[in-house]
Amino acid sequence: MNASPPMNKTLLQVEHLSMKFGGLVAIGDLSFEARRGEITALIGPNGAGKTTVFNCITGFYKPSEGMIRFTGESGSEFLLERMPDFQITAKAKVARTFQNIRLFSGMTLLENLLVAQHNKLMKASGYTIMGLVGLGGYRKASAESVELAKHWLEKADLMDRADDPAGDLPYGAQRRLEIARAMCTGPELLCLDEPAAGLNPKESLALNELLMDIKNNTGTSILLIEHDMSVVMQISDHIVVLEYGRKISDGDPAHVRSDPRVIAAYLGVDDEEVETVLTDVGDENVLERLDGHPDVAHGPSTSASMLAGPISDTIDHNDGERVTVSKGASKAALVEAQIASAAARKPATRKAASTKPAASKTAGGAAKATAGISNRLDAPRGGKADNLTRIKGIGSVNEKKLNDHGIYHFDQIAAWKKADVVAAEAYLAFDGRIAREEWISQAKLLAKGKETEFSRRVDAGKVATSHTSAPAKPAAGKRGGRK
Numbered sequence: 001m002n003a004s005p006p007m008n009k010t011l012l013q014v015e016h017l018s019m020k021f022g023g024l025v026a027i028g029d030l031s032f033e034a035r036r037g038e039i040t041a042l043i044g045p046n047g048a049g050k051t052t053v054f055n056c057i058t059g060f061y062k063p064s065e066g067m068i069r070f071t072g073e074s075g076s077e078f079l080l081e082r083m084p085d086f087q088i089t090a091k092a093k094v095a096r097t098f099q100n101i102r103l104f105s106g107m108t109l110l111e112n113l114l115v116a117q118h119n120k121l122m123k124a125s126g127y128t129i130m131g132l133v134g135l136g137g138y139r140k141a142s143a144e145s146v147e148l149a150k151h152w153l154e155k156a157d158l159m160d161r162a163d164d165p166a167g168d169l170p171y172g173a174q175r176r177l178e179i180a181r182a183m184c185t186g187p188e189l190l191c192l193d194e195p196a197a198g199l200n201p202k203e204s205l206a207l208n209e210l211l212m213d214i215k216n217n218t219g220t221s222i223l224l225i226e227h228d229m230s231v232v233m234q235i236s237d238h239i240v241v242l243e244y245g246r247k248i249s250d251g252d253p254a255h256v257r258s259d260p261r262v263i264a265a266y267l268g269v270d271d272e273e274v275e276t277v278l279t280d281v282g283d284e285n286v287l288e289r290l291d292g293h294p295d296v297a298h299g300p301s302t303s304a305s306m307l308a309g310p311i312s313d314t315i316d317h318n319d320g321e322r323v324t325v326s327k328g329a330s331k332a333a334l335v336e337a338q339i340a341s342a343a344a345r346k347p348a349t350r351k352a353a354s355t356k357p358a359a360s361k362t363a364g365g366a367a368k369a370t371a372g373i374s375n376r377l378d379a380p381r382g383g384k385a386d387n388l389t390r391i392k393g394i395g396s397v398n399e400k401k402l403n404d405h406g407i408y409h410f411d412q413i414a415a416w417k418k419a420d421v422v423a424a425e426a427y428l429a430f431d432g433r434i435a436r437e438e439w440i441s442q443a444k445l446l447a448k449g450k451e452t453e454f455s456r457r458v459d460a461g462k463v464a465t466s467h468t469s470a471p472a473k474p475a476a477g478k479r480g481g482r483k
């Protein structure tokens, strides 16, 4: 591998990529590039189309439209959308890991890394028994494979577990083993699908170190899907943000984290609330419903890739699921429209317009707006915050945002005045949702230790985007919301 990248920095160029499943547009006219020697992150809310982009790049799906140009280190070009997945791995040298770990759990760590080099070894054997049982070429390749496996076990801090079954490793170590296995194939591009999912902070740190080591000391570039922003913001050189299959932002971490479209996309759409948002948008004409079956012509290939694992894992998404997509559901698009209309307004009329809370949905506007919430606290009372996700409309992401700005308890929300609602809505980029979803009346009940139908579902662990730290039932007459 070569640690000094050649002059042409563009490694991967995605142009006008679209992927449709029946009536569902999972990716729409997406263009971006990943540069050689960099870590490029693909982020976006659930269902934004990130894994579908990976599946198109790695040949699991054949895109409905568009081009994926890969320029290898030697200068050779590949059009990945035209190649079957096993050739993408072998010729273009693109390796990947999956959202769900796919190791051979009964094999040792070392064996897992040797199996990954199976193609190289078979080639060295000349595909003959004689080659396998003793001719020099195979023996040399075999010794090299063991050395390479040891090198990556060392790098992944797993050497002392080399002879243990992979299934015995803790979760974070299994994630690193997967990456080590992919690195044993000598990739030019390593595609990682949510490598930090389920890791504790210590494991996350070890992952960051491994990825930075790969970036700094090998010629391998990384394309990363990740929800963990501490990983994304720390190690990425370049971030592409998707929402509903459309690119809403593209730039370095500083640019992306302050882009109002990104803030809106992340804060405005909780999984469970997509349907609510669609109803709010109220435009029946823009609804496209998936009638249950993916478009088989473009769907997953019957893979020959040894690392692919069971193909059924990639097609489970629509199992019994009703998928609904609406342009109007895009919070980023709403922000874009607001920015465009604000720009179109003359300075004289801008002042009048700015009395509307929704007009301040920029990062700066949001920061000012939170300063305007009147009853903020420095820390939760008694050191323990209420589970705000028991309020319908507040998911874990928005709970964290509220906590970050001094709102921890039901009674704080219950006491919100109109100006506080305006400030909170501007900060969370919500259009009238706080009033519509009756956060204040829910908060009043919860603060008195009463339950709502929704809070009962949260406490029973039935709401995916909420957490279930079911609070102890307060004694009668005591204010349950106060800690």
Ligand SMILES: Nc1ncnc2c1ncn2[C@@H]1O[C@H](COP(=O)(O)OP(=O)(O)OP(=O)(O)O)[C@@H](O)[C@H]1O
Pocket: 021, 024, 026, 044, 045, 046, 047, 048, 049, 050, 051, 052, 053, 293, 294, 299, 300, 314, 315, 316, 317, 318, 323
């Ligand atoms: N094989 C398939 N058949 C039908 N629909 C699919 C298929 N694969 C993906 N989709 C749909 O395409 C959309 C994008 O899904 P995708 O998994 O790419 O999103 P994502 O951004 O990776 O989401 P997450 O962060 O939850 O993993 C979703 O609406 C999903 O249900």
